[in-house]
Amino acid sequence: MYIDTHSHIYAEEFDNDRDETVRRAFEADVRYIILPDIDRTTRQSMLALAGQYPDNLFPLLGVHPTSVNASYKEEMKAFEKLLGQTTIYGIGECGIDLYWDKTYYKEQIVVFERQLHIAREMDLPVVIHSRESLPEIFAVLKKQHYNMKGILHCFPGNEEDARRAIDLGFRLGIGGVVTFKKSSMAEVVGKIETEHLVLETDAPYLAPVPFRGKRNESSYIPCIAAKIAEIRGVDTKKIQEITTNNAMNLFNLHSKSVDNKF
Template sequence: MLIDTHSHIYSEDFIHDRDEALQRAYESGVKKIVLPNIDSGSIKHMLDLSEAYPHLCYPLMGLHPTSVDEDYKEELQAIEYWLERRKFYGIGEIGIDLYWDKKFIEEQKEAFRYQIKLAKKYNLPVVIHVRNSFEETYEIVKEEQDGSLNGVFHCFSGSEIEATKIIELGFLFGIGGVVTFKNSTLDEVLKSIDISNLVLETDSPYLSPVPKRGKRNESSYLMYIAQKIAEVYNVPVARVAEITTSNARNLFGI
């Protein structure tokens, strides 16, 4: 059994074959899928899917950093509205993204810190998006870490130094398709990280692993990532599944 800890399978990319994609995931051994939110526009699609497949799909609530702009405070109000009204399994996806635009960097920082405080209030893990922003993100998490905060650095592809800092914070690493890329050095970095610190993710529909690179990603492709991790650590795939599934269950309470 595998758990995909990060999939946007509720997105419009799956509008024509969502049920079939979920069936393919289940048949490939992916028995649980964690759904991170993007913004107020994605909530209905995510919750509709969670209600249709309550034993397969587990929703998170959060505001993605690339959706932070002038009206971010209204977006945060929508996040709080939903947190007060139903069960979620984490706060995400949240963080800082300086790849596309730095115009709203201060707003991103404020929204990130605010949502970390919501995670503490509701005793939920955080799923952190980091892109061209490790130091900015790390400093906020370090300041907010009072022993009650836990979560995962989603789509980790950083250095050994960054990995050490993440472990010291008490966070896990979300490992996805990047580890299978031929031009990636992530497999070498992982050798400095104990496998007990990992969870697996696809980030569907993005970042398809080899041999599906260039195609739309989906949760059924998680097996390719598990196979690569097994190769990196020289352990059976079943052992990778056992460790990462246990970590995901403990983190998200599923």
Template sequence: MLIDTHSHIYSEEFTEDLDEVVQRAFENGVRKILLPNIDSSSVKKMLDLTDQYPQICYPLMGLHPTSVTEDYEEELELIEFWLKKRKFYGIGEIGIDLYWDKTFIHEQTEAFRKQLQLAKKYRLPVVVHVRDSFQEVFEVLESEAGEGLSGVFHSFTGTAEQARQVVGLGFKLGINGIVTFKNSGLDQVVANVDPSHILLETDAPYLTPVPFRGKRNESSYLIYVARKIAEIHQLPVAELARITTENAEKLFGI
């Protein structure tokens, strides 16, 4: 059994064949799919999918850093409204993204901090988005650490030293199709990370693994990520699946 700990299959890229996408995932051993939220515009589609497939899809609630603007506090109010209204399995995806635009770096930092506080309040793990912002993210995390704060660095592409820092804080590393890319160098980092610290993810519809790179990603392709990591660690795929599934079940309480 595999768990896709990060997938956006509720997005418009899957409007035409969503049922088939879920079926293919199931046929390829993916029994559970975690759905991180983006912002207020994505909540309904995400929850509709969760209600349609309650035994497979598990919702998270959060505000993505690239959706943070001057009105982020209104978005955070909506997030807490939903956290009070129904069950979620984590706060995500949240973090800081300085790749596209640094205009709202202050707002991103504050939104990240406040969502970490929500995670502690509701005793939920966090799914952290980091892009060109490892130091900024880590400083906020260290300042808010404690009170049972736990989570995963989604789509980890950092250095071996950064991986050690993440693990040292008690967080997991989310590894996806990038590990299959020939020149990513991520395989060398993953080789030095014990599988007990790894979660599998697709980030569908993005970051499609080899051999489908360049096409739309989907949760059924998680098997290619699992195979690559198993190869790196010289483990049977079934054993790698068992370890990472237990990691995900324990972290998210599923």
């Protein structure tokens, strides 16, 4: 069994075939899918979908850094109001994004730090989004004086960054980018032990080869595992076992029994 640790299949890109997409994932042996939150505009559809598949789809709550703007306080209020009211498996995705817009950089840090604090209080893993912002992310994480756990999603760094993230308590989220030519993610995967990796699609974005450029979905997870296996010179089965176990431990999914009805 595989786990997709990062998928936005509740997004409007899947409005016409969401159930078929979930079914295709199950048929590809991707039985568990983690749903990272974005903001108020998508949260209801995420929670509704998770409610439809409570044994297989697991939601997080959080505020994405690209959703931090002048009304960030209301955004945070809406997010925090739901904490404790609904079953969640982690906090996120949160972080810093300096690629799309730097206008609210300071606010992004405030919102990120607040979510790290909540994750600590609730003893939940945190899923971190980083784009053009790895040094800034590390600066924030270094200020946290407790044992963190979570994922640096779509890991954007080199081997040294990877070691740093692992030392801070994080797993590296490896997705479709690993299959692209000249990908630094492929280099990292060649050097970092599989015990520190988890698989993710980031659907609908970043589809792996041979689907590059198309809409991404969880059923493509085995392509990512196969590529990691090729890079590391081991069996895909081995990659599957280790990354699934990593994700099970991180999101505390051992008490779930895999639902085979599909």
